[in-house]
Amino acid sequence: MGWIQMQHVIIISCVFVSLFSLGKTESEDVIEALVDFMDKLVPGTMQKPNWGWNISSDPCKNSWYGVTCDTSNTTVKNIALEQLNLSGTVDFESVCEETSLLLLSLKNNNLSGSLPQEVSNCKGIRLLYLNGNRFSGNLPDSFSQLTSLVRIDVSNNELNGSLLDMSRNTGLLSFLAQNNNFAGELPKFNYGLLEDFDVSNNDLTGQIPDDTGRFGARSFAGNPRLCGKVLPNACPLEKKKKNKLHDYIIISGFSVLGLIVFVLVGLLILKKKGNLEDTNIGKRRVESGKDSGVSSESKGGQTRSEFSITSAENGGVSASLVVLSSPVEAVNGLRFEDLLRAPAELIGRGKHGSIYKVLPDGGIPLVVKRIKDWEISRVEFKKRMQRVDEVKHPKVLPVVAYYCSKQEKLLVYEFQQNGSLSKLLHESQNGQIFDWGSRLTIACNTAEALAFMHKELKEDGIAHGNLISSNILLTKDMDSCVSEYGLMVVDNGSKNSNAFNVDVYGFGVVLLELVTGKAVQSNGYDLTKWVNSVVKEEWTGEVFDKVLVVEGASEERMVRLLQIALKCINDVPSMDQVVTMVVSLKEEEERSMASSDP
Incomplete structure (x- = not known):
């Protein structure tokens, strides 16, 4: 080859290299880090052709599988590799040090091992989905340093140890850690700011620190040693509180006793007058109840809900209400008589029946759905309700109790205050x-x-x-x-x-x-x-x-x-x-x- 030809080759090679370098949007260090990250994930049986993810291509311009870049298509922002049977480990050091990721989703794979402290390198990450894998060990302390996190999901893994105090993260909206092996007490979260929170089915202990009441029993269920207002396990009073309560009772005992005596004397004075008025009021209620549509009255003057009239007249009241498994503590021990005596407000009518808001003595508002003329036997109805009760989903409102007679059927639900x-x-x-x-x-x-x-x-x-x-x-x-x-x-x-x-x-x-x-x-x-x-x-x-x-x-x-x-x-x-x-x-x-x- 002559000197002139060699010069041409050199010039063409340089131009080619220059063009190739200019064609890449991400730096060589970023591309190399991403390739190392993918190599350690080890794709399993679900191989996909033309994934990209190699050192000779560009993640943004060559459309690497699962990679999304920014609007200018120059910087990698999201990595989503979901349900691909990936079976290796996550190299947070590679993927976080060199990139500016906002989203990393590796959910529903077969990844294992512990989560390293290097996760703290993902300073700007906002969405982190690691659920549905086989991660084990403790959550690294560095998780609490990810103050940009908005949503984190580590549910359905084999993680253990203590949960982390995430109260420094004031932007966190979702924390899901259910179905793991976490133990110890619940740390502080900004419960008032969270939209989704679930730590169910772990081994947590102590008292629920959520004093906002925003999350119900489903978010904490499956932790037998956890206690709180929304759970069946009531927390024991602290010793200091008991002592203060005891002192208060001793100090104010005489005052309370005097008040009781005063009230009793007043009741005795008003008793005769009250008996006479009760008789007249009872008569007026019986007459007005005929046209109410919401409630009717018994001959004794007690308020009866409209839905109870047919049921009560057919007998068998006491043993008729079947209470199912319920996270609502006030429903446990609920009897049909409680529904009969409770004030009822008609809140809706449909072609299949009417709906009432009922407030039993326990103070927890319930909804009673009254269904008439449903051609189904009692045996089939009972079987159907019990089968539906066996199948639980957090986004399906469970029936907490039901009643069945020949004429009508009643379903009891927890009242949802924000409507439909x-x-x-x-x-x-x-x-x-x-x-x-x-x-x-x-x-x-x-x-x-x-x-x-x-x-x-x-x-x-x-x-x-x-x-x-x-x-x-x-x-x-x-x-x-x-x-x-x-x-x-x-x-x-x-x-x-x-x-x-x-x-x-x-x-x-x-x-x-x-x-x-x-x-x-x-x-x-x-x-x-x-x-x-x-x-x-x-x-x-x-x-x-x-x-x-x-x-x-x-x-x-x-x-x-x-x-x-x-x-x-x-x-x-x-x-x-x-x-x-x-x-x-x-x-x-x-x-x-x-x-x-x-």
Whole structure:
């Protein structure tokens, strides 16, 4: 080769190297660190071709599998490698020192080993999902140094030791650590700021430090040595408190005794007058109860709830109420007589029955659903309720008690103070903004709950049967839960897929309500027909709720949720298929939020 030819080769090589270097958006150190990170994850049996993740390519421009970059497509921000049967270890040192990750999701793989202290290198990480693996050992202390964390999920692993004090992290919204082997006392969290919290099914001890009452028994269940107001185990009084209480009683004893004597004397004076007035009031209540629709009166003058009249007249009252397993302490020992005596307020009527808010002596408000003319035997009804009670999902409101007679059936639930999804969507919100993220969360929660219940109750043929937005309730934490599961038997659906298809269709209609903000039947039009017609005319943008448009919600993701809704209505896939689509959309939304943050 001549000198001139050699010069040409050298020049071309230099140009090629220069162009290649300019084509890369991330530095060589970052790419090398990411490749080392992937090498240690060791892909298992679920191999995927063309993953990228090699030193000669670029993670942003060459679309490495599971990698998302920032809006300028120059910096790696999210890594999501989920359900890939990865079986190695996580090299936090490599992935965190060189990158500026906002999201790392490795959930539902087969990863093992302990979590190293080097996790503290992920200074800017906001979303960390390590759930559904085989991680063991303690949570490293450095976790508490991740003050940018918004959501962390280490549930369903084999972790042990103590939980960490995360009170320094004032931005933490979600902490999930259920189904591990954590022990010791619960540390402090900013419970008032958290949206999701779950440490159930561990070996924690002592008193729940949550004095806000925002999280119920489900968040702490499965820890036999944990105590608190929301759990069956009451915490013992401290010795100092006992002494103070004892001293107080001694000091104020004479005052209390004098007050009691004074009250007794007053009662004796008023007794005769009271007996006379009670008789007259009882007569007036009997007459007014005939037209009330909410409550009626017995001949003795005691208030009876309307739903109790038929039941009481058929006898067998005392042994008729069946109390199921319930996290509501006040329900334990509840008798039918308690429901009869309790004040009842009619809060809703539907084609399948009426709903009452009842306040027994225990002070915990309950809801009684009264169903009339349901053609199902007592034996079948009992079997159905017990089977539904066996299948628990945190987003399905459990029946806490039931009653069955020939004429009617009663279901008892814990009262949810924030009403229903229907009310939130279609009635006055008092200035409360129902944003896109919240709607997507409710869609995801409902889909996961239905898919779980369908799977567990498939052989029994028990579907929801009446899934509508008024049967999706909001807890005190504004978390959603599906109510009245299994109360309706769908025609021709006892042992085949028809009953479950009805649920999928109903879920599709709920999604339409979430996207459009419109009621199912309003102003003479049918929501499903209207949406189908608008989409057919290619005016899809016209269907979206104006609140979401003003908010700036992603039109692309709103369109995708609309497509899922129409697929549920027109094609009726299985709930397993539906939940995959909805969860994928929600996770994409979370990644987008993380990548848009500074």
